[in-house]
Structure formats: C-alpha cells, structure tokens
Amino acid sequence: MKPSFRHRPLDWGRANLFSSPANSLLTVLALALLWQLAPPLVGWGVLRASWGAGDPETCRQAGGACWTLLTEKHRLMLFGVYPYEQHWRPLLAMALFVALLATSANRRFWRPWLAALWLLTVLGIGILMWGGVLGLVPVETAQWGGLPLTLVIAVLAIAMAFPFSILLALGRRSDLPAIKALSVGYIELVRGVPLVSVLFMASVMFPLFLPEGVTIDKALRALVGMTLFTAAYLAEAVRGGLQAIPRGQFEAADVLGLSYWQAMRLIILPQALRLVIPPIVNQFITCFKDTSLVTIVGLYDLLAATKAALNDPGWRPFFVEGYLAAALVYFCFCFFMSRYSQWLERELNRDRR
Template identity: 50%
Template sequence: MSHSFVQTTSLPPLAAPALDRGLISKLRANLFATPQDAALTILAILFLAWAIPPAFSWLFAQAAWSGPDRSVCATIAQGGIQPDGWSGACWAFVDAKFDQFVFGRYPIEERWRPSIVGILFVLLLIPMLIPRVPYKRANALLLFTLLPACAAVLLPGGWLGLAHVETALWGGLLVTLVLSYVGIALSLPLGIVLALGRRSGMPVIRLLCTAFIELVRGIPLITVLFMASVMLPLFLPEGVTFDKFLRALIGVSLFASAYMAEVIRGGLQAIPKGQYEGADSLGLGYWQKMGFVVLPQAIKLVIPGIVNTFIGLFKDTSLVSIIGMFDLLGIIRLGFSDATWASPVTPLSGLVFAGFMFWLFCFGMSRYSSFIERRLDRSHKK
C-alpha cells in the first residue's frame, strides 16, 4: 500500500522575512551593508550636518533678496545697512541685473526679438524631446530650419525694417544658448561625417579626416577662438571680414565636431562585423547600409559620450570671453565692476548664480540622456 501524497493545489506565497521589508531593510542594504559602508555613511552624515546649516543660512536665511543698491549687501562698517558680522548672499544684485544676465547689452526696446526666438525654441524643442508626440520629422525640420532662419532675421536685424543690433552688444544667456545650439546642431552631423571619413577605404579621405581630427583635438579651444578672432582676418583679402560672433560659432562647431567624431567612431567599432555583412548581403549601398543599419545602432551605443560632449560644449561657451564676447559668466563678471553693487559678497553671489544656471542646463541634458537610454534598453529587450 502506497503512502505517497502529491499536492494538487498551490500553497499561498509566504511573506518576506521581516528583515527584508521596510525602510530599515533598504537602509541596511544600501548604506550599512558592510562595516566600511557604515563608516562612510556616518562620515557623510557628519559632513552634511557640518556643511548644510551654514550653507543654507548664507544662501537663504540671511540673504538679501531685494534692494536698490549695495547698501543691502554690506554691513554698517562697510557703509551698508546690515549688522556687523552679517554674512549672506546678495541676491538683490542678481535681481537687479537679471535682464542684463539674460540679454547682455542688447537694446532694451528691441529685447522682444530674442524673446520671440526663445519662445519658438522652447515650443519646438519640448515636442521634439517627448517620444510620444507625433510628427517628429516635421518638428525636426522646423527646429533646424525655421528657427535658425527666424533667429538670423530677428537677432541681428537689418531686415524687414528691424534695427540692426551688432553682435558685440549680445551677451548673457542669449550668447550661451546660441553658441550651444549652433555648436550642437552642427557638431553631430559633422562628427558623423568625420568618423565615417576616418574609417573610409579611400586613403585621401581617411588621411584628411584623421589629420583634421588630430589637429583640432591637439589644441585647446582658447587657441581656436583666438585664431578665429585675431589671426584669421590677417589672412583674408583686404576689405573682406566676418563677424566676430560668426567666427566664434564656426570655431566652436569645428572644435566640438572633432571630439564628436571620435565618440561616433567608437560606436562604429563596437558594431559586430556581421551587421556590415548582413547589410551587404541584402544588396544595400554604402549610404543605405550606414543610414539604416550601422549608424542607428552605433549612435544608440554612444549616447552617453554624445551627451557628455554636448555638456562640455555648453560649459566651454564661457571661453568666448577671450575674444570680447560676454556669455552668461562673462556678463555676470562684468556686473562686478558696477560701483552701485560693489560689496564683499557680490562676486560670490554672482558666481554661485552662474554655477547654478550652468548646472541646471547640464543636469537637464544628463537626465534626459538617462531617460533615452532606459527607453531604448526597454525597446531592445522587448
């Protein structure tokens, strides 16, 4: 007689152990998993407890938020209204100079023109960044054709009855965003062309692309901007010249394209040889093979490197001050010379504001890059 028994129904799932649930479990797994982790966590907490209160006090609690001049940002001994020993940020300086930080020395009565360009940029960029919004091709066409055309007409003027505004009067966030937009829009396609040229089977094209990439990557951006601003006019025929801001745009774009080419080349080398052979077996031409098979996979692999180059380009726009252009950082530093706001805390407050603005844009690009990577990973797994 058999005494065996086979379970015919599933048992209910057991609850997780008490130690694996709740906040305490997460803290234990992430912060106190080992003695070394616990020691580092305690040191980090102590450092934050030491650093955050005075930083919060300087940035917010004791800060001067509004006022007509430097008196609100200086102590009584310094000719101001603050009590002796006061230490706080001078956000009143940022508030008073905010329009100048955005538009530079662009004429006040004409600032509606860069404002319209900025609104168009936001309205075209946001739908482009949201994957579910349709008509991406039309959106990209407007972003990279209509927007530059409108900017070329509105910003410098001299067309359709608009007053001409010299680029020497541009400044602030306007210059930073224009340089970044043009540099990003041009460096990616130029980098792709240079990367393909460096891997070309034609020796002349490969040599030219390699020479350009290695030459540009071997010199600092300051040198490129200095050459474009000072040396280039010396080699032009008499009476022929280019706008200084246009020269900066070209120099920044070419400089970034050399670094972008190496990022793209790394992606191309990561594609298995079978992908090339598979495209050849289908009878695809060179550009069809690259455009439909190889490049989409390569660009997907190097998204972090591409965004890293974009972030570096955005921050490097501050170097245009070497040729007399005042970007966001340059126009803030120019404000330090205003005797109306001369105080011990004014420079640090302005630099903190500049650092926050640069961090805000760079952090946004980084987070969007991470979002795109996760989305592409999920689509690949499916």
C-alpha cells in the first residue's frame, strides 16, 4: 500500500528526495546543477531578451535572446520561398490539415466518410498550394516551403507507405517462396542503407531511371524516396503484429471458408495492427522527423527555411533562437503523436482488461 503524501510536503520530500545519504547527495547535486543553469537561462531567455519588431542591432544591445528574429523572420521560416502575398494559402492549408487531424483523432468519427473527408481535404490542400484554378495564381512545387512542405511530405509518405508496408509484411509471412524472397530482399536492403543515401538516389538516379525526356518534380522524387524507405521499417512493425496472432486464428479463418484476402482483412489484420500501434506510431514520428533530411537534397522544408532565414548575416549570431523555434514546432507534432498513441492503445485495449 502506497502511503499518501498529498498533504504533507515534508514527508513527500523525505521519501522522494532524501530517503538515504546517497539520495540526498544526488538531490543536492541536481539542485546545484539547476542553480547553475536556470538563472542564466531565465536571464537570457526572458529578462534580457528583446521582443517585438526590430533589427539585429536592438538584439545585440539587449544582450539576451533575440525573439525579435521570430517576429521579423517567422514568415520565411514557416512558408519558405512561397510567394509572400499568397501566404494565406499555405496558412489555410495547414489550418485545414490540423482540423482534419483533430477530427481523425476522435474515435467517434471513425466512419467510412472519414476516408472521403481525407481525400477531399488533401484535394483542397493541393488546390490551395498549387493554384492555377478558381482564380488562384499557380505556384510551382519548387517554391513550396516551410512547415506546409514538411507536413505534405510526411503525411503523403506515411499514407502511401502504410498500405505498401502491409503488403510487404504479408509477403514476408507468405508461404509462396518467390514472394517471400522478394519481400525479405526489399525490406532488408532498404533497412541496411542510410536514408540520406536513399534520398540521394531518389534525387540523382530517378531521372536516369525514367525514359529519356521525362522529368519528375524534385519534391515528388524526395516523396518517393521517403515512402520507399518508411515502408520497409513499417513492414517490420506490422510483421511483429502478424507474428503475435495465434495460429488458431488463421486456421479458424480457413475453416470458415474465407479466402486469403478475406481472412487477412476481416480476422488477422484488425487484431495484428491493434497490437502494434506503439511501434507504428513510433515509425510515424521517425518519418516526420526524417522529413528534415530533404534539406540535404535541396528542398525548403521547415528546417531548410529556418536555415535560410538565419543566412542573413545580421541575424546569423542568433541561430539558437531560430533553431529553438523550429525545434518547438517539431516537438509539438511528435509529442502529440506519442501521447495520442498511448491514449489510443489504452482506448483500444479497454475490452481486454
């Protein structure tokens, strides 16, 4: 029985901070570390910081954190080189997307119409970003940038990689030797290679793969690279779920006379995927963070746009502030995903407790 310390902070402190001499020493050391770190950090980030509009000179004089950078450069960081007057379009697209995510996060809305809503929203986002219809000025993908590009690549890569990964995982578990060999070969080959190489291959070699004269867009090449890479890792997560399903379930489906695909769709996959929600979401998070690597092949995602904003010689000394802001954006999305997966796991396993 755990004693309740709620009304006795002293007891709580004794139990959690000073339970033994070694523990007390640790607490003192940790407090000393905090004492060393916290006051300078607060002084830098709050007390001596410069806020609001201004130029690098005001920041230099204030001597603290330069949040002015964000006021001045946030549009370049968020939207990259997207035409300035048209920034409302990516902003609206992101708002639509966040609304879609919020809707999808709610289990009550898990109905067939949600898939249609996804298609519609993605179509709407596409129209908003590309333009060229409804009186919108056309904007090439080469000019897309910032957070919208990061989100588009991450979401499309995940959405396309997921079905592919299920096929790969089923292929790896298949009784058909040729299909099994192909799946294993693909998964292991891709997992053995760094993503940077895959992206380089996508950006350098795809143009060689296609018939002469056919070119594909740089953003699309990176997207294909991300998809092929993510699918191999997701397939391993899905395979974990498939392996955890008892043999009896497969046999029972056979006995019922279900075809292979019926058995997979109705019996095996619903159970297997539920088991592997945490690793799948982890893979989603990894994919979201990995989109930052498209910076290396010359796309203007959130990270590259932040870097570009910091290229301005005057602002360059304040790179920490710029990267902190970008890090906060990445953190929010990743942290939300991991918390959501924990909640979903509990929610889906309610009937099992």
